[in-house]
Amino acid sequence: MFESKAGIFFIAGVGFFVLAFLGNGVVPMIMYKDRPELTAEELVAGAPDPDEPDAWKVPPNRRVLVQFQDLAERWPEQFRTAFGEPTAEKCAEALRLGRQIYIGEGCWHCHSQFVRPVSNESLRYGPVSQSHEYDNELQRPVMFGTRRVGPDLSREGGRRGNDWHAVHFYKPNVVSNQSPMPEYPWFFDGAPDKPNRRGLALITYVQWLGSWLPDYPYYEELAEVTGE
């Protein structure tokens, strides 16, 4: 058996692979099977509870919508060309596009998206990540990440203004001390105050990260950092 073709093909090749897949892959699938995957539209506009007409299954996310509207007010011409009106529907579209830009440019190879319960991370970033935060379309496939050249971004939304992000994507060094992050001038029509469709979408996506939480600390105001 241990040296036969059938033994190696069926036991080692197929058998052990399937065993590991059942144990490591199917177990969490079964555990979480009752959790529906929310769409980007539901994440922005909310989803009513089918059982109770006046309640929300998922409340609307006003924070990300406010950021999206801020983009429209801040750079009206650029925004109109890219998305038209700042509606919830358009915001969901921007989130989807922003996430794809985030993947395509490889942002996720230098920024993780989960806060661990160790190494003072909940002090630096905010609440430790929980499973339900990942049950939506914008986490498929989930980008936990394996490297942090830059900080974790899963609690980044709302920490900084849209203008900060625009300048940061255009030339990270200007607002972030000696940042090794690459420059992304192709998110703009020549100047940091002219973000294009890709730039606006990416800023919306980054402002969405963590915006579903009630609050998280401002690292800059921690007593450990200010020394007070």
Place this chain on the structure above:
Amino acid sequence: MKPAAAAVAEATVPAHDDLVDESIVMAHFVAGLVFLTISMLAGILMALQLVHWNPLKGVELLSPGRWRMVHTNAVAYGFLANAFLGSLNWAVPRMTFHPVASRALNWFIFWAWQVIVAAAAVGIIIGPSLQDQVWVMNLARDWHVPMSLGAQGLEWGETPFWIDPVALLGLALVAVNFMVPIAKSKGPMYVALWYFMAAFVWTFLTYAMGNLLPEYTVGGTSAGAIGGLFIHDLVGLFVTPLGWGLMYYFVPILLQKPVWSHGLSLVGFWGLAFFYPLQGIHHFLYTPIPMFLQYGAVISTIAVELVVATVVINFFGTLAGRSSAFVTNLPIRYFYTGMVFYFITCFQCALQVTLTFQKLIHFTDWVVGHAHLVMFGVFSLWLFGIMTYLIPRILRRPWWSHTLCVYHYWLSAGGLFVMFLDLTLAGVFQGYYWASLQPWDVSTIGSQPFWIVRVFAGLTMFAGLLCFLFNLWMTWRGAESTAAAALPARGAVPA
């Protein structure tokens, strides 16, 4: 236990030319080296970016973020896969006494594979530039495919979605092509064939799992578990068994003695087969993936390190009595250097997989150093050794310069070891900077000395590759211009 050759010693041994298509071995090696060159240049670009020396800033198609993905994918699918296929095309027919299923299929696989890897690289580089086109978004809505022509958000699985089915088909054809001679072989199977057989099954299953499930069916944290399983199995069930199988084939041939202990080979193979696939989740410790699954992954990781120790002991037992070969025989030196690095990798693994270590070193350059140690320090060195051994036999003349071969060894192994130590140390610093709640820029500025050393270590490794490429070019050019009389006799190839 003796190689399968001994079991049929009385039977007539087929002629080498009927078994091995040497030109396809060479073609795979050359293609692999081309992708390795591209990959290392991409790595150097990313390294320069980190130390603010990137001379090509702000050029969209040369964005370090996109080329970082080309770097890893070109190594895995461009260099390692090609070099493995070349070596397998030599080893499998000679071990089984049967040629591959079809030479035509072999060439089809060769060209298809190059198109797949090149198209994946092009997709990763150009895809994001087309992302804001409306038709790309409609494609996703109308056809239920991932909304991108470029990279997908899964490490090692970045290959664009439109490549995945073609790559799977390619892997299935590879499996068929090599399984046929293995199935036809008589007598007990030699260790190397166990590893190869299992690897053909595992690679296909792993690739299918990682490139289909998290993208199309499973979501959320469960997809994270599958992703962990995928990046882990790709190393453990594709690269590792092919690498060790080739060691079990080439080392006894070069040392001209059998493997020290057949029992230990059995322990090594079955231990790897059982424990290795169980560990995927150890890449995502402290995530919201259920904790009991994380504990399981940690324990099976520690278990597999004991298995690895038996394999390494077996190979050093084989070397015993012939240890001068380590000095005099360059391929053997490559192989055993790789094995020492493998032992360091796995020893490191058993420690760093614990939750205690993870607290400090996860997300840091420690992990990057670990990845380079295993991918370059082990498997690339092994494949360099195999190439150093096979290429003169295929071209029928010695290397143009033995000195350049030695330089290739020292620059590769030395540069890699410096990079490994450097990044490991950098990881410890980064971990403490973060845990002590220093502002973020303290960690990136503090990393600069390490990142600068890394640039030069990488350039050293690249210089080694350039030595090898130049040597190959000169050897090949000489081979074409020299008369057949100068060729070494067939007998120069040990059976």
